[in-house]
Amino acid sequence: MRVYMDHGATTAVDPEVKKEMMKFFSDEFGNASQMYEYGRNAAMAVQEARERVTKLIGAEQEREIIFNSGGTEADNLALKGIMLAKKNKKKHMITSVIEHPAILRTAEYLETQGIKVTYLPVDNFGLISLEDLKKEISSETALVSVMHANNEIGTIEPVKEIGEIAHDAGALFHTDAVQTVGKIPVDVKKLNIDLLSMSSHKLYGPKGVGALYKKQGLRLDPILHGGGHEKGYRSGTENVSGIVGLGKAAEIAQKVLLKEMEKLTKMRDRIIDNFLKLDDTILNGHRTKRLPHNANLSFKFVEGEALILRLDAKGIYGSTGSACSTKKLEASHVLLAIGLRHEVAHGSLRLTLGRWNTDKEVDYVIKEVPQVIKELREMSAFRKETEEYVMSLKDEHDDDHCET
Ligand SMILES: Cc1ncc(COP(=O)(O)O)c(C=O)c1O
Structure with missing residues (x-):
């Protein structure tokens, strides 16, 4: 797929x-x-x-x-x-x-x-x-x-x-x-x-x-x-x-704007709601004042580029940071501006839906992404080393980012 x-x-x-x-x-x-x-x-x-x-x-x-x-x-x-x-x-x-x-x-x-x-x-x-x-x-x-x-x-x-x-x-x-x-x-x-x-x-x-x-x-x-x-x-x-x-x-x-917005909003919310069930996951951006097709989340203890490559291998194409800045190692200026630490900003995934995405595709994404996150976290040496540090971030972001 x-x-x-x-x-x-x-x-x-x-x-x-x-x-x-x-x-x-x-x-x-x-x-x-x-x-x-x-x-x-x-x-x-x-x-x-x-x-x-x-x-x-x-x-x-x-x-x-x-x-x-x-x-x-x-x-x-x-x-x-x-x-x-x-x-x-x-x-x-x-x-x-x-x-x-x-x-x-x-x-x-x-x-x-x-x-x-x-x-x-x-x-x-x-x-x-x-x-x-x-x-x-x-x-x-x-x-x-x-x-x-x-x-x-x-x-x-x-x-x-x-x-x-x-x-x-x-x-x-x-x-x-x-x-x-x-x-x-x-x-x-x-x-x-x-x-x-x-x-x-x-x-x-x-x-x-x-x-x-x-x-x-x-x-x-x-x-x-x-x-x-x-x-x-x-x-x-x-x-x-x-x-x-x-x-x-x-x-x-x-002609299609309103219908498309309705369809994409439903798909977006299904993705966001499912991803937020994962531990140590933050929604980036506003819950409702957001584009109908945009889901952007940070997964703690995950490195964004590794995530994109793993998803690529599964035929899922999304981005980490914006396309213009993916070649740089700096964290996205936008994610830093909303208060994320570098480590958390680096573990972001942006999925932006479009005209031809289907519910079946959303099902596939909802099934595969959590699996990849789990695998990457298991592999992450970074996780053990930074667990304590990141727990302190959790407290900071709990109020602001609909974190679960
Ligand atoms: C908000 C915003 N402004 C400007 C641009 C640049 O547009 P273009 O690729 O047509 O030069 C982009 C493209 O990613 C964008 O997202």
Whole structure:
């Protein structure tokens, strides 16, 4: 059996998406900027995709969507485009410590350019405090950027309230919604969002394409200069097939979203409830304010990479930490930020469910994972040496992490 449960890292392209994209490789291959028929057909397809994305996120106008190469570029454009804009006089921005590296590394770069950045801490569930935000924000703050939901632990941040606080202080609100668009309802107007990053490969579209939503009337400086595509905000010949794929993925997501959420929530809870029956196991993230498809748990006395390899051998594909950081030995910055010790953070497993996972697959996972955990713990020399130490951690985390 092969069970892919790493949909937070990437998703397979939906067959309907693939079908719609195919035409734009060799048949309708035109450059969308050209006036003749091939070009017009490509431009029409891009426009249709723009309409579909606009609808999915509740934007007002199609021109609020800037197509680009994905979440990383959208985050870069939002942060640099606002903070380094010639006309921007406010040199302070606020973000959180659990953002994706696409935000954190960009914020660090901005610091080298004279921008003051405040990194909000999070509580044991991964939630930022609105009170902290109110304390830190001032008339000098140009931008608040807090992710809609965290990619590792699935915690959903109170973005509507964050947007409200930002606006009251005269700041703009950007959210990295790479993990939420197509997974839970996202409405930029209702959620007070001025700028939003999204990525096609997280919602059953192709890799290497995404978009930044930019509220109408809001000005930002481009980071790529060239032929002036995407109304000057993102130069470069349009990735027509990719954009068509993102558009189709958005259309499908809008149709199936609520049903899919219901199905995945049930599967997720079955996994979480079963894993929490194991000793020395912690749920990472919030029990209810979490993505419907995300189960992230830490198993004490277990080494995450060994767990992933053992599960791989059984045909179960999940991750430990985020995909971007699995090659490093450091513990995940997100798990450390929610208060886990290094040892415990290293024993984490993230399973992220998706469109084609079945109850049978969940049964298989519920049966196999505890067995692997048991074997690894039996082998663990680390366990005996650290038993006493970890018992003290247990006391610390008992209150906060739904531990059993
Ligand atoms: C929250 C978040 N932001 C940004 C990104 C980067 O998106 P992309 O892979 O499209 O560059 C990811 C991808 O893992 C993500 O999870």
